[in-house]
Amino acid sequence: MFELGGNLIRDRLTREHAETIALNGLTFLAGRDEDIERFLRNTGIDADELRRRAADPDMLRAVLEYILAGDATTTDFCAEQKLDPRQLHAANHVLSGAREV
Template identity: 50%
Template structure:
């Protein structure tokens, strides 16, 4: 599942880099620089931050999923497979 999650996150990163309007928002929100996009693309934690960012807005998720031809729940499922993806269980 982790490999699938990383693949989805890399696809999301590629989509994000190609989005001239959203990329600066991601860079500003995360503090990442353009060099980080290449240097950290293989790090599961960085990929998790890409999906966390995307999940901040349903429109972004749906736009990515439409562009990639994947179901809407793909991003959330991939996020669970990366570090920090499981939320606290309050039981």
């Protein structure tokens, strides 16, 4: 679990946990027509390719980067998932190929 009041993450964020956060992010985007359409336009893929590549680490990172790019989107996603935004940043960091944090 993460310590929300301090600056330190208490436990390590595993790659599996980072992927779960990103998959939840994809589900979040899919439930928001405007966001999923913008995400598809920004990535240049269609819905079928997104479904095929949903578990691909590059696609998962793109999902997190999209969510992190907008303050309102970040806030809404973190509130829905009960995540501290630092967890979202940490998940993106892990999926970017960095060591687990």
